[in-house]
Amino acid sequence: MDKAAVKLAPSILAADFARLGEQVAEAEQAGADRIHVDVMDGHFVPNISMGAPIVASLRRVTHLPLETHLMISDPDFFLEEFVEAGSDSFLVHWEGNANLHRTVQRIKALGKRAGVVINPATPTAVLEEMLQDVDQVLVMTVNPGFGHQHFLPTTRPKIRHVRQMLEQIKPGCDVEVDGGIDAETAPLAAAAGANVLVAGTAIFGESVGVAAAMNRLRANSIKQLEKQRAQV
Numbered sequence: 001m002d003k004a005a006v007k008l009a010p011s012i013l014a015a016d017f018a019r020l021g022e023q024v025a026e027a028e029q030a031g032a033d034r035i036h037v038d039v040m041d042g043h044f045v046p047n048i049s050m051g052a053p054i055v056a057s058l059r060r061v062t063h064l065p066l067e068t069h070l071m072i073s074d075p076d077f078f079l080e081e082f083v084e085a086g087s088d089s090f091l092v093h094w095e096g097n098a099n100l101h102r103t104v105q106r107i108k109a110l111g112k113r114a115g116v117v118i119n120p121a122t123p124t125a126v127l128e129e130m131l132q133d134v135d136q137v138l139v140m141t142v143n144p145g146f147g148h149q150h151f152l153p154t155t156r157p158k159i160r161h162v163r164q165m166l167e168q169i170k171p172g173c174d175v176e177v178d179g180g181i182d183a184e185t186a187p188l189a190a191a192a193g194a195n196v197l198v199a200g201t202a203i204f205g206e207s208v209g210v211a212a213a214m215n216r217l218r219a220n221s222i223k224q225l226e227k228q229r230a231q232v
């Protein structure tokens with residue numbers, strides 16, 4: 001099976017910030033498909049992380065697309081600042097956004113890719129009217145706000161359902177998962193229909209190193225997909 005069947009988006013939330021450029025370069029050399037940047041404001045989620053200056057610094061050291069996961073209130077207010085810094089795509093939450101469709105339109109008007117995110121407690125049905133307009137869907141597999149949490153198994157049927165919905169409307173659209181993705185859970189998410197895996201701890205927190213950790217995530221997921229295909 002083609003390596004591209006499973007894309008990896010290393011989340012720098014788990015990186016060593018004192019060596020951020022180095023760690024991102026390692027991930028790029030090891031075949032990362034994009035870099036996932038978690039932006040938290042201490043209000044939308046109970047944690048504070050990083051802002052546009054980090055994106056601007058990364059833009060100077062990597063050619064990879066920088067995907068910006070906005071876990072903030074009023075995402076519209078910050079879009080232009082992140083675009084200027086070098087963001088290539090945005091992941092915006094359904095939760096708390098009364099004008100999600102407008103946010104997606106704004107992202108597109110800025111010439112960037114737009115993805116919609118749903119939290120574990122949010123049903124997939126809320127996406128139905130949005131799917132036509134988005135470039136990807138992100139199913140949170142933990143509650144947003146922190147790295148190093150456990151994958152929630154209740155999200156597996158949700159991933160499957162999002163994939164099924166997209167097959168009708170937009171086959172080939174990216175379905176991404178974020179939170180608790182490691183060598184054991186990555187194959188479960190891939191088998192359910194996710195083709196983009198965000199991973200922080202399981203890439204930057206592994207003693208085997210970034211490249212070996214990434215290879216293991218991808219290899220385990222592809223093995224699972226091949227097994228699944230053989231059973232059909």
Ligand code: DX5
Nearest residue numbers: 011144145147148180200201
């Ligand atoms: C959680 C963030 C994740 C986080 C994942 O709110 O959106 O991107 O970095 O971290 P791990 O892979 O450690 O669960």
Ligand code: ZN
Nearest residue numbers: 038069178198
């Ligand atoms: Zn994230």
